[in-house]
Amino acid sequence: MTITTAGTKPSLIRAFTAPKGFGDQTLRDPRPDAIELLGGIPDPGVLPAAELAEATARVLSRPGLPALQYSRTAGISPIREWIAAREGVPVDRIVITNGGFHGLALAIQVVLERGDLVAVDNPVFPLFLRGLELSDARTLPIAVGPDGLDLDALERELEAGARPRALYTVPDFHNPSQGTLPAAERERLVALAERHDFVVFADNPYRELWYGDGPEPVDAFNHSEHVVHVNTFTKTLGPGLRLGWIVVPERFVGDVVALRSRQDSHSSTFVQAVIGELVTADETLFDRTLDRARALYRSRAETLASALADAAPGVFEATVPGGGLFLWPRIADDRIDADALATAASAEGVEYQRGAFFPSGPGTDADRHLRLAYGHVDEERLRLAATRLGQAVARL
Amino acid sequence: MTITTAGTKPSLIRAFTAPKGFGDQTLRDPRPDAIELLGGIPDPGVLPAAELAEATARVLSRPGLPALQYSRTAGISPIREWIAAREGVPVDRIVITNGGFHGLALAIQVVLERGDLVAVDNPVFPLFLRGLELSDARTLPIAVGPDGLDLDALERELEAGARPRALYTVPDFHNPSQGTLPAAERERLVALAERHDFVVFADNPYRELWYGDGPEPVDAFNHSEHVVHVNTFTKTLGPGLRLGWIVVPERFVGDVVALRSRQDSHSSTFVQAVIGELVTADETLFDRTLDRARALYRSRAETLASALADAAPGVFEATVPGGGLFLWPRIADDRIDADALATAASAEGVEYQRGAFFPSGPGTDADRHLRLAYGHVDEERLRLAATRLGQAVARL
Numbered sequence: 001m002t003i004t005t006a007g008t009k010p011s012l013i014r015a016f017t018a019p020k021g022f023g024d025q026t027l028r029d030p031r032p033d034a035i036e037l038l039g040g041i042p043d044p045g046v047l048p049a050a051e052l053a054e055a056t057a058r059v060l061s062r063p064g065l066p067a068l069q070y071s072r073t074a075g076i077s078p079i080r081e082w083i084a085a086r087e088g089v090p091v092d093r094i095v096i097t098n099g100g101f102h103g104l105a106l107a108i109q110v111v112l113e114r115g116d117l118v119a120v121d122n123p124v125f126p127l128f129l130r131g132l133e134l135s136d137a138r139t140l141p142i143a144v145g146p147d148g149l150d151l152d153a154l155e156r157e158l159e160a161g162a163r164p165r166a167l168y169t170v171p172d173f174h175n176p177s178q179g180t181l182p183a184a185e186r187e188r189l190v191a192l193a194e195r196h197d198f199v200v201f202a203d204n205p206y207r208e209l210w211y212g213d214g215p216e217p218v219d220a221f222n223h224s225e226h227v228v229h230v231n232t233f234t235k236t237l238g239p240g241l242r243l244g245w246i247v248v249p250e251r252f253v254g255d256v257v258a259l260r261s262r263q264d265s266h267s268s269t270f271v272q273a274v275i276g277e278l279v280t281a282d283e284t285l286f287d288r289t290l291d292r293a294r295a296l297y298r299s300r301a302e303t304l305a306s307a308l309a310d311a312a313p314g315v316f317e318a319t320v321p322g323g324g325l326f327l328w329p330r331i332a333d334d335r336i337d338a339d340a341l342a343t344a345a346s347a348e349g350v351e352y353q354r355g356a357f358f359p360s361g362p363g364t365d366a367d368r369h370l371r372l373a374y375g376h377v378d379e380e381r382l383r384l385a386a387t388r389l390g391q392a393v394a395r396l
Numbered sequence: 397m398t399i400t401t402a403g404t405k406p407s408l409i410r411a412f413t414a415p416k417g418f419g420d421q422t423l424r425d426p427r428p429d430a431i432e433l434l435g436g437i438p439d440p441g442v443l444p445a446a447e448l449a450e451a452t453a454r455v456l457s458r459p460g461l462p463a464l465q466y467s468r469t470a471g472i473s474p475i476r477e478w479i480a481a482r483e484g485v486p487v488d489r490i491v492i493t494n495g496g497f498h499g500l501a502l503a504i505q506v507v508l509e510r511g512d513l514v515a516v517d518n519p520v521f522p523l524f525l526r527g528l529e530l531s532d533a534r535t536l537p538i539a540v541g542p543d544g545l546d547l548d549a550l551e552r553e554l555e556a557g558a559r560p561r562a563l564y565t566v567p568d569f570h571n572p573s574q575g576t577l578p579a580a581e582r583e584r585l586v587a588l589a590e591r592h593d594f595v596v597f598a599d600n601p602y603r604e605l606w607y608g609d610g611p612e613p614v615d616a617f618n619h620s621e622h623v624v625h626v627n628t629f630t631k632t633l634g635p636g637l638r639l640g641w642i643v644v645p646e647r648f649v650g651d652v653v654a655l656r657s658r659q660d661s662h663s664s665t666f667v668q669a670v671i672g673e674l675v676t677a678d679e680t681l682f683d684r685t686l687d688r689a690r691a692l693y694r695s696r697a698e699t700l701a702s703a704l705a706d707a708a709p710g711v712f713e714a715t716v717p718g719g720g721l722f723l724w725p726r727i728a729d730d731r732i733d734a735d736a737l738a739t740a741a742s743a744e745g746v747e748y749q750r751g752a753f754f755p756s757g758p759g760t761d762a763d764r765h766l767r768l769a770y771g772h773v774d775e776e777r778l779r780l781a782a783t784r785l786g787q788a789v790a791r792l
Contacts, residue, residue, distance in 0.1 A: 009651065010509040010531070016654045044461040056452040065440040068634030098494065102660035113406045134658050135406070238464030240665030255405065258412045262530050263659070264498035269636030271664055 011114075015136040022126035022357035035385040037352045040175070040206070040235060040325040041376040046293040047238045048278065051285060055277040059270075067273035073257045073266045075245070079276035083245050087229070089222050095246050095256050096267045099239070100205045100232030103246040104168075105131050107228040110255045111166050111199045112137055119157070119167040119198070121149060123358035123366035125175045128168050128203070140164055141361025148174050148181035151188050158196050166199045172215050173206040173324030176358050176371040180322055186220040193226035199249075200227040205235050206324035208290050211298040215323070225249040233275060235325065235375075236290060243271050294323075300374040300382060301327060307383045311390030316370075325375035328355075331368050336396055338367055344392035350385050407510075411532040418522035418753035431781040433748040436571070436602070436631060436721040437772040442689040443634050444674065447681060451673040455666075463669035469653045469662045471641070475672035479641050483625070485618050491642050491652050492663045495635070496601045496628030499642040500564075501527050503624040506651045507562050507595045508533055515553070515563040517545060519754035519762035521571045521599070524564050536560055537757025544570050544577035547584050554592050562595045568611050569602040569720030572754050572767040576718055582616040589622035595645075596623040601631050602720035604686050607694040611719065621645040629671060631721065631771075632686060639667050690719075696770040696778060697723060703779045707786030712766075721771035724751075727764050732792055734763055740788035746781045 030036060059067040074080070075096030084091040097103040112118065112135035120128065122141035129139065140162055143150040149169045169189075171181040181189070193200045202221045221227040232244030248256055260266065279286045298320075304327050305318045315336065318329035331338055342354040355369030374382055426432060455463040470476070471492030480487040493499040508514065508531035516524065518537035525535065536558055539546040545565045565585075567577040577585070589596050598617045617625040628640030644652055656662065675682045694716075700723050701714045711732065714725035727734055738750040751765030770778055 008509075010506070012505060013651050013655065016651075016658070039466065041465065044459075044464065047461055047464050049456040049461055049464070053449075053453040053456040057449040060445040060449040063440075065443055065445055065634070066636070068440065068443050068445070068636040069437065070435065070635045098660040098664070105659045109408055110406070113404075131658050238461065238666070239466045240462070240464040240669070242660070242662070242664040242666070255409050255412075259409065262412070262527050263501045264494040264638070266638070268494070268638040268664055268667055270634070270638070270667060273636070 011136075012134070015133050017133065019130070022353055031351060034346070034349045034351050035377065035381050035388070037350065037372045037374065037377065037385060039373055041373065042235055042238060042293065042325075043296060043376045046289065046296055048285065048289050051278055051282075052237075052274060055281065056274050058281070059273040059277050067270050069269060071266055071269040071272070073261045074253075075267065076269060076272050077276070078280045079272050082276065082279055087222055087247050088219070089247055093248050093250060093253060095248055095253070095260070096272060097232070097244045097246055098242045098264070098267050099234050099244045100203065100230055101127065101131065102242075103228075103230040103232070103244050104128060104201060104203060105134060106246065106256055106259060107166075107199070107201050107230065108132060108134050108137070109259055110252055111228070113165070116165040117163065119154065119162070119164040120360045121169050121174070122360040123177055123355070123364050124168070124360040125170060125203070126357055129360065139360055141359075141363070142167070143363060144169075144174055144177050144179060146179045147185065148179040149185070149189065151185055151192070154189075154192065158192065163196070164198045166201055167193065168201045168203065170203045170206075171221075172204055173209070173321055175206070175324070176326060176328055176353070176355070176369070177366070178319070178321040178324065178326060178328045180216055183216050186216065186218070190220045190224045190227060194224065198226070202227055202229045204229065204231050207231065208236050209294060209297055209325065210323035211294055211301070212322055222247050225251055228252070236286070236293065237275065237278075241271055241275065243267060243275055297325060297375055300377070300379060303379045304372060304374045304382045304386060305329075307386035308389065311386040312393045315393050325373055327372040327374060328369050329372065330365070331370070336393065340396055341370075341392055344395045345389055348388040348392045348395075350388045350392070407532075408530070411529050413529065415526070418749055427747060430742070430745045430747050431773065431777050431784070433746065433768045433770065433773065433781060436769055438631050438634060438689065438721075439692060439772045442685065442692055444681065444685050447674055447678075448633075448670060451677065452670050454677070455669040455673050463666050465665060467662055467665040467668070469657045470649075471663065472665060472668050473672070474676045475668050478672065478675055483618055483643050484615070485643055489644050489646060489649060491644050491649065491656070492668060493628070493640045493642055494638045494660070494663050495630050495640045496599065496626055497523065497527065498638075499624070499626040499628070499640050500524060500597060500599060501530060502642065502652055502655060503562075503595070503597050503626065504528060504530050504533070505655055506648055507624070509561070512561040513559065515550065515558070515560040515594070516756045517565050517570070518756040519573055519751070519760050520564070520756040521566060522753055524599070525756065535756055537755075537759070538563070539759060540565075540570055540573050540575060542575045543581065544575040545581070545585065547581055547588070550585075550588065554588065559592070560594045562597055563589065564597045564599065566599045566602075567617075568600055569605070569717055571602070571720070572722060572724055572749070572751070572765070573762070574715070574717040574720065574722060574724045576612055579612050579616075582612065582614070586616045586620045586623060590620065594622070598623055598625045600625065600627050603627065604632050605690060605693055605721065606719035607690055607697070608718055618643050621647055624648070632682070632689065633671065633674075637667055637671065639663060639671055693721060693771055696773070696775060699775045700768060700770045700778045700782060701725075703782030704785065707782040708789045711789050721769055723768040723770060724765050725768065726761070727766070732789065736792055737766075737788055740791045741785055744784040744788045744791075746784045746788070
């Protein structure tokens, strides 16, 4: 028997690298003895499980069972219309996806030629870089500061001759560094994209989880032919549903549909029908669910920040974020080695994503940070995690 | 504002052609005034809707709501184990997919380099050719006869020097021509694949819908490093679930997982959990469901064949298939033009897929056939469809 050797793998597959750092942590099995602050996971207590079961029973009692039948590639009613109304765009610009990451993958495959240059957040959500391997893209790191993407830094690169085909950023409650791009900078980013002919991949999974006065507007994103605006129900109704959407520029809608009709036909009609029923049968349910989630996550963020200050005074600089699921404390004490701290914390029974997993290039102090995910951990365990981190500091 | 022109589309997208023929018919809106015999759609009456709703309620009452959380790329328990046991393979060779077509798309992307040669059924399921555009593949048509793929024809091509990287076939109740590859020929196909180092994509969505003594064995497929065996719950529990699986050779498992983790992470945990609960909570439910479906589809196939003989005596040669969802009558009367018949049938209020949509090359009489899908149409409407086809024949 002849076995095809690794050398003859298709170029698509050959461009994939082995997971390391962040990916490794994400893929491993949970440690039941440890407090895991690893992923942006919503708390089961604020997911509308009973309402989902009731919505399922209703859609499965409809004559002809449309929820179990084939459907169009871009998505079905009423969920697609409901999303379009919330985004303020025509329904034909909404394509339903299998979650936010799928939306990014579709954008990557539809916009980028293999080997293209893509400007990316620095620090960056590491799984986006993994997705970019679908197009074997090169990256141009752009600094991210307390207000999100640094457009001065981007403009300097563009003026120096950089010609990215696309740019990736998380505009709301940046992952990992938690800044939010102000409204005026969103307009400026879109103007730069239009002038220099690149496509912004605006990745917005945390957008609905704001703690304060509500999020910055997305009109600039939704009304440009140079932005694919990516969102999902992952952080609001549950990652396991695998349902999201993209707001697609008209010029790309046909290509996205053509690609999906060749990859997996369409997202589950069943899941689309259930969520559509959930959010339209009781039109205040989605926002009531979010109100509970926002209050819970804000309280957890404050608890963790304050417990960290108590457990290791002066060691960390931590800002309670404006939304989302992560605290991003900086190790202020220069004598503490960040990798040694992560190792000591693991020994004490706390797992987190170390900041060193997030840089996309030089010039960031991300490696001096910790990304602590608190969404799914109750306040007692968060205080215990802070105590263990304090003990880890004391070990060093 | 500069708009990127069509000329700069990525090569991935440029290889896509506009849907025509079969694809066109599949994508258009339903005609409520017509009897549509277009797609292989299961009847809602034999889908276990109430049991699905109950299974959903149970999985959504579990502590911690695992059904709404992230999961591993290859799939979750218990559905993955249940499938592995039915296929008779180790669980790590099962990758859960978003339906059968998704399984084919993954195989195409993992096995084929762009431009590779792929041997395909002739006639062929046309959407597979659309999927092949993901790898911009060239095709080598291989005749399909009353017993499925013609291995003598394949062997002649191989001996003449053809070097396909893969081969696509539907071994059970072939779509469209309804033959089934005998057990010995399955062994022979696998031996050819191993000797000539190509990968068989064995596409088996209709396998469970046998009418007679049960289907031919798939051991040869499941125990070769040269076969990706593709299956799905589409025809048994409902297309809208979008849940299927592939039995993957060990050498490709890592690549399939790597690709999916960059495209859409994993199939819906929710759908996997619901179907897993459905088929394991009552271990006879799946087979009871299939028994009802088999009896229904067999009866409909017989009704349609006999009504056609009554309505247009001597015009069609139709064999009741051994399973599946399609009748494939041949127009025996040479004076009848097949395209004219389809047009006349449409005017009478019957829509079907004309045989001319299915050839992948010359040398088949598929264009003299009609593909009539009867799975979702009750017997009264099937008789009416036959009557209308008889009227269409009379028009010509």
